[in-house]
Amino acid sequence: MLSFFKPPAIRGGVHATEHKEATANSPIVSDFPLPCKLYLPLQQHVGKPAEPLIKVGDQVLKGQLLAYSQGLVSAPIHAPTSGLIIDVNDYPAPHPSALPIRTIVLATDGKEQWQKKTLVVDPFALEPEEISLRVGAAGIVGLGGATFPSAVKLTQGRRNKVHTLLINGGECEPYLTCDDRLMQERPKQVIDGIRVMLHGLGAAQAIVAIEDNKELAFIAMQAAAQSYPNISVIQVPTRYPMGWDRQLIRYITSKEVPAESRSTDVGVTMHNVGTAYAVHRALRASQPLISKVVTVAGGAVGKPMNVELLIGTLISEVLAFCEVDSEKTARLVMGGPMMGEALPHSAVPVVKGSSGILALTATEIKSTVEQACIRCGSCVNACPAGLLPLEMMSRIRNNQLEAAVGFGLKDCISCGSCSYVCPSNIPLVHYFKYASGELITRQQAQHKTEQTKRLMQDRQARLERIKKQQEEEMRQMQLAKQQREQAKAQAEAIS
C-alpha cells in the first residue's frame, strides 16, 4: 500500500516511434573519404569560444592544438588531420540561424601526419586533478549533445565529492544509434573510459544505464564491465526523455535533484558513453577529440549508417556519401528529432556536439496545420517536469510571459514531449523557447534602463555637487573680496 503512494519513478514522457532499425544493426563505417577542407568553428561547446593559436598559412599536424581554451568554461580545438590553415574567418554555424561564426579552415594534405604524441602513462598513476587537466586539454565536451566541457564537470564532481558516476547509454532520441553501436563495438574502451573518469572524480561507483531496447549493447557492456565490481550495467525502460539527467537520477537513485541545484548536490554526476569513449582515447592514446561517430538517418537517406567523421567535415559531403535524396528531404536536422536543431542548408560542418544528421521526409515530420487547443491534457501527461504546457502556451499567446513563468516556464527542459503528443499540432516548445528568449531580452532591456537611470541620477548629483561647490567658492571669493575691501577701507581710514 505504501508503494501506491510513492511517486511514480518515471513521470511523463512519450514512447516515440524508434526508427532505429535502419542503422542499429550495421557496424560503424570508418572509411569516410578525407574531405579536402575542414571547417572548425571556434565555439563548439558551452562557454567562451576558443582563441586561435595559428595564423593563415601555417602548416599543422594531426592532433595539433589550433585554438586554446579561454576562461574557466571553454574547450580547445585540435587539428583533425594534417594540412594547411587557409583561413580564419566567419562561416555559417551549424545552427538554425546559420549565422556566421569564427571558423578555422584547414586544407587537408592527405598525409594524416600525427604530431609527436606525448608520452602515454598509466592514468591510474596520475593524480585525479591531472585527469581533469588532460580531459580538458583534449577538448572533450559532453557528447550527449549538451557540449558542456567535461573537465569542468569532472572537477565540479570531485569538489562536491560525488559518490556515483551515472553513464547515460539511454540514447532515448529516435533514429540515433551511435551510442548503441559504440557500446556494441567498443565496450572495453567505453568501460575503460568510465574507470578513468571514476578515478578522476574519486567516486565510489559507476552505473551505466542502457534502455531495454538495446539488448546487444547491454550484453556487450555487461561482459566488458564484469571484472570491475564498482561498475554496474543496468537496463532502464525505453521511454523518452530517459536521457534527461534528472529523470535518470530519480529513476536509479530515487533521489530528486532540487530545482535551481546541480545533480552533484545529491552526489551524482552524469556523463555520456560517447564522452567516456573520448576520455579513453585521450588518456590511453593521447588523442584529442578530433572525430566522432555520427548517425546519418531519415527517410531521405539512401544508405543510412553510423559513420566516424572528422570534426569539421561539411554536412553536404556526409549527405552525398550516404546518398541522400535532396528532392525528398523536407527537413535537415542536426541531432535527434526530439531536441535536434533544424538546419537551413547543408553547407555547415560537423561539430563536437553532432550526434546525428537526419534528412527527414515530409511524411516523417508530419507537418500539418495547427488547430485549436482542445485542452485534452495530453501535454500535461507527457511533461516529465510536471508543467502545464497548455496553460503556459495560452499565456504566452497573450504575451503574459510572467504568468507563463508562474506555470513553470523556467523549469521547461525543451524535451519536446508535449509537442510530440499534441493532437492539435501546436508547436508548444517553440512558444516556450520564444518566451524564454524574450524574457531574457526584456530583463536585459530592464537592466539597461535601470543602468541608464542610475547614470542619469549620478550625473544629476554630480552636477548639483559641482554647482554647490562653485557657489561655495563664489561665496568665499566674495567674502574674501569684501574682507579685502574692508581692510583696504580701514587702511585708508587710518591713513
Place this chain on the structure above:
Amino acid sequence: MINCLKLNSSPHARRDSNIRAIMQQVLFALCPATLFGVCVYGWSALFLFIITVTAAVIFEAWCLQLAGKAVKTSLQDYSAVLTGWLIAMTLPPYAPWWIGVVGAGLAIVVGKHVYGGLGQNLFNPAMLARVGLLIAFPMEMTTWVESQTLFSQALPSFSESLRITFIGMDNIDAVSGATLLGHVKTELSQNHLLPHSLDGLFNIPDAWLGLMRGSLGEGSLFLLTMGGFWLLHKGILRWYIPVSLLGTVFILAMLFSVYDSSHYLSPMLHLGSGGLILAAFFIATDYVTSPNTPVGQIIFGIGCGVLIFVIRTWGAYPEGAGFAVLLMNSVTPLLDHYIRPRIYGRDNKGKPLEVVD
C-alpha cells in the same frame, strides 16, 4: 547542397493523432448505443437524431464563416457532429423536430462559438443545450415513450414516425409515461414508499439492456459502458472522471439506502437509470470543460457525483446529470488554477526541494 529554408522548432517528429481521429473514436464508441436506441424507439428517433446532427453542422458552418475561419477544415474535425450527436442522445426520442434544431443552435452558437469556438467554451455545449431546452420547453422535454422490444410491431411505422417528428403526437398520454426517476419522485411526493412504488417497474437486467423509458442515449447502459471502455482502452479517456463520478454516486446511494431504503433508491437503481452512464463516460469527460490534471479530474468527478445525487434525491428535477456537469464546469477554471502537478525538484508550493544527502 541541400536547402531546407522552412525551419521549425524541435521536435521534428509527431505522434499520429489529431482532433479528428479522437472525435471519430468517440463517435465510434457512441454508435452501438445509438443504433440500439434507434431500434427500440423506431424511425422517429432516427429522424430526430439526423435533424439534430445536421442542424449542429449547419450552425457550426455558419458560425465559422461569421468568425472568418476556414469552414471546411474546421468542420472536418467532427466536433460539431459529436455535439449534435450528444444532444440527440439526451432528447426524448419522440420530441418534435424543432427541439433538435433549437438544441443544436443553443449548443453551437451560445454554448461554443460565443466563447470563441472550439476549445474556448466554459460549459459543455450539449449539456447547456439540454438544460436550456428543459427549462424552456418542459412539456416536450419530458414526454417519454415506452421503448419496445427490438423490431417490435408496436413501433410506429415510417409514416407515423414522420408525423410524430414533424407534426406531433396525437395520443400522447396513451404511449408516454414518466421515467423511473420521475416516477419515484412523484410517488415519494405522495408519500408512497419506495419498495412498493417500484413494484414491477424496474428490474436491473432491463435497464442494462436498455428496455426502459428514457431518452435515446439513456437506452442500453451495457452498450454505453462498452463504448466507455473502448475509449479508456484507446487512451482517449482516462479513468479519473468516470470512476470518481460513478463511485461517488454509488457510495452515496449505498449509504442512504442502507439508512432508509423506503425513501432512498438503491445504488444499482441509481447507476442503472437516467443519463448517469452517458454523463460519466461521454459528457463529464469532455476535454474542453473538465480540469486537465488527474487530481483536478477526480475532484471534478466527485463534485459531479455529489451534485447528481443531491439533485436526484432532494431537487425539483428527477434527473440532475446536466445541471451537475454544468455547475462543475464552472468550477473547472478554479480547479485548474489551484490544482497543479508538482514540478520536478520543487515542492507542491513551487519552492525548490531541500538538498538531502
